Amino acid sequence: MLSVRAIVLCCLLALCAVGAAFASAPADVPVDAPVGVVSGAPGQMPGYPFANRYKATVYGTPPDYRYTLPAATLDVVPEVRSIKIAERRVPELFWYCDAMEYSVMLQKREAPLIFIIAGTGARHNSSKVRFLQNLFYSAGYHTIGVSSPTHFNFIVSMSKHGLSGYVPYDVDDLHTLLGWIKSDVEASAKVSGYSITGYSLGALHAAFLAERDSREKRFNFEKVLLINPPVDLFNSALVFDSWLRPNGEGGGPQQAVTKFIERFSEFYQTNHLGRLDSEVLYRFFRSLDVSDEELKQIIGVGFRITASSMVFTSDACLDAGYIVPAGTKIPTNEPLLPYFIAASHVNFEQYFSEFLLPYIQTRDAGMTREGALAACSLLRLEGFLRNAANVRLIGNEDDPILSAREVAFLKDVFGGRGVLFPLGGHCGNLQYAPFAAKALELVRR
């Protein structure tokens, strides 16, 4: 998800770029112990530091709490490969992403392969995918990072319908793509078997792919690991949208983000930072005094920015006249901020009822709103998930995208094949050492 954190990171990056002041942090930088940490026994990893689910979701895992990957693995840079579909219509505006990219890390000898599907709006080499790639690579897997079907590169270069957000279509495209990747990889490496994982929306996709494969037996997935899946795409999207209150306490989303950036400015100014890296970013987070309301607005903004990219791209590819006037060929130098603004005013409910559903109905006249929504929910797979011994779940009890009922559903359906951590928010503890170790264990055992 392109979050506000990403924007702050972007500022950091820009600072690095313009100042050429980039330097890695020395190992001895003291880290202030966060308040409320339950310290484990000496030498053991202390508890996950953010007891607040929204903080966990926005801040992630501080460096000291992260799973330590073997140094040798860190040196392996994933190779970026791409697949271009011959004769595909690609709007001129997207000249730079007309091929579907994916990240490949191959072992030197025969090994099992795991596909990693990115979360909402994320790329094949986003930090979470990259971490999972390294994690499984260090455990002896060939690893393939795949962008989310909601990422604009996927919509432009791979989506059969030129849109995203409808799970059956997205899973269909993923299935085709993974098949192509399978044949490409098998041409250069020995694969002993296939597994699949994904986080957030990518986990939901992985579950649907696993169900389909249980019937079609194309990959014969050995293991399937769902990391922080939503139970219902639509419900979770509505949760994010509901957090954006234009006139909420202490101002709307714009105020929340502005405050966040202003605090960062103050922090930067008072600390005379010569060095900018994730260590600094976490010191900044810990210095912040923000309310749940503000954090929710920030997460909501992040989701909305991601959704705007998806809405705009789908509209531009389909020429549906939703954001971009019908028949417009946007030249490569056209100012896009007006489109960005227009797209960011569209919430997920609107996108679904004004764009997605009408499109689906042109393909399937009998499709109802209820039918389309149900097709995007894990509830549809309940029977399969209950009995699929190779499908495992890892997540958090305090995941803000899940309702209490949905958490109960996951516990009930997965039973002993599921592990829920008490803290971590939505994917906040993905890199937290005990979480990552458990994820690995769930795939290997």
Added chain:
Amino acid sequence: MNTTMNTPAPRPAASRRMALLAVALLAALAVLAGCGATKTAPEYTLPPTGFRAPKSHVVDTAAVQQTQQESMLYVYDPAERTNRLVYNFNARFDRAVLLPVVAGYQHVFPAPVRAGVSNAISNLNEVPRLANSALQGSQTKVNLTLIRLVTNTVLGVGGLFDVATDLGFEKQPEDFGQTLGVWGVPSGAYIVLPFYGPSNGRDTVGTVGDIVFSYYQMEYLFDLAGFSDHALASNVNTAVRAVDTRAAIPFRYYTTDTPFEYDILRFAYSKARFLQILD
């Protein structure tokens, strides 16, 4: 499913050595550019469907100017269309020339050598940093920069090692654009410079100032070192600096996960420069 992989075109019937060389070069380029395959899949060619969204949120062109300025991401950018062309050119140049050269540089020279080059260039740049610190009237920055220059030149073997940072004397990345900012010169319009990337009116003047300063500094040093061929030395200096600078910047074009990258980078650049001037 009808999927085929296109095979590479047959080698031209040149001499065997030429062919081998060409293959080796192609292989090297393929590694640098990433592997690309083409699939033939007629149902994935996205033919026009004629679909129109029943409700539209199409931009009202009259209101555009207004809404833009209310946006958090708004930056004054009157030459946006030209800037976007330059941005695209920079992205292509980066992909086709700079990044492959950086990759080659990183492949040929081991990390300690590259760090030495980087430190040496940075040490040369302590001189303009010192000048800018003085022009900004910051005694602290002047002191730190002087200490760094002396420490790294003497203890760091002519600047090859950055001993000063290890001792806790942080680099003060001051440039002439920041100095102008400290003096109260407004940033002006956003500008994307060819090769250099994001800038604005003030920082463009600053960059020119930095280039001129660096030119005379290097001319002086070439004289001191007794180089007779200044043009050659100057070209080498420029090339090495360009590669070293690009190698140190983790940014890659078109990887920000949104088609609105130009807008976000423009915002980030403006914010970052604002922060640097405050510091």
